[in-house]
Amino acid sequence: xxxxxxxxxxxxxxxxxxxxxxxxxxxxxxxxxxxxxxxxxxxxxxxxxxxxxxxxxxxxxxxxxxxxxxxxxxxxxxxxxxxxxxxxxxxxxxxxxxxxxxxxxxxxxxxxxxxxxxxxxxxxxxxxxxxxxxxxxxxxxxxxxxxxxxxxxxxxxxxxxxxxx
Numbered sequence: 001x002x003x004x005x006x007x008x009x010x011x012x013x014x015x016x017x018x019x020x021x022x023x024x025x026x027x028x029x030x031x032x033x034x035x036x037x038x039x040x041x042x043x044x045x046x047x048x049x050x051x052x053x054x055x056x057x058x059x060x061x062x063x064x065x066x067x068x069x070x071x072x073x074x075x076x077x078x079x080x081x082x083x084x085x086x087x088x089x090x091x092x093x094x095x096x097x098x099x100x101x102x103x104x105x106x107x108x109x110x111x112x113x114x115x116x117x118x119x120x121x122x123x124x125x126x127x128x129x130x131x132x133x134x135x136x137x138x139x140x141x142x143x144x145x146x147x148x149x150x151x152x153x154x155x156x157x158x159x160x161x162x163x164x165x
Contacts, residue, residue, distance in 0.1 A: 035083045035112050037100060037119070038092025039144045044131055044152045047094065048141040049114060051081055054128025057119045059148055061138040065101050065116035078120040078139060080111040099146050115146025 036052035049057040060070050060078065070078050083089065083102065089112045093098035100111040103118055111118050119142070122133025133139050140148040 026100070033144070034087045035089040035100075036079075036092045036113060037081075037089065037095045037114060039094025040129075042129070042131060042141065043113050045134065045141050045149045046153050047144050048131075048149060049095065049119065052092065053120070055082060055121055056125055056131050056133070057114075057142055058122055058133050058139040059114075059117050059142050060120060061140070061148065063118050066101075066113070068103055068105060068111055068118040069116070070120060071106070073122060074137075078133070078137075079123060080105060080109075080123065081111060081119040083110040094144050096144070096146075109165065117142075117146070 010113065034052055037049055037057065038052070039047050040050050040054070042048045042056070043069040044121070051057055058078065060068075062069050070080070087090055089102055096116075099115045101113045103113050103115065105111050113119060120139065121140065122130075122136070124130075124132045131141055134141055135150070138148055143149050
């Protein structure tokens with residue numbers, strides 16, 4: 001009886017997993033932007049980088065200057081900040097134009113960099129101001145100077161955990 005329940009429930013589980021994958025892929029494809037990076041005040045981490053849509057940007061500690069190593073499943077959970085075809089990276093309020101640049105990804109896509117390091121969103125952030133990815137899998141929010149912000153501002157708590165399960 002138990003085996004029959006497992007077999008009958010398996011298609012629903014697979015469908016749910018495929019739905020999550022499709023949602024993550026949709027998130028990745030909608031992250032292409034005009035390339036504007038600006039600075040906003042975060043209640044937890046001080047002044048941090050965000051994209052034009054207000055979504056928090058992160059840096060991956062395994063990346064090297066000018067090189068993104070977050071691909072495949074990593075890039076589904078941590079979508080890169082990609083430029084739309086005709087867009088150019090732009091410094092918005094509080095960001096330094098001299099720290100902006102790009103790095104080429106697969107298929108010629110241009111990923112925005114800050115202080116030479118590639119920038120990413122976190123698929124778990126659902127609205128501007130969310131910083132749910134902070135400290136997960138060695139991804140951290142980024143300061144206006146391009147540094148990793150690894151600690152919350154005094155009087156707040158830092159979120160930690162594993163985004164990979």
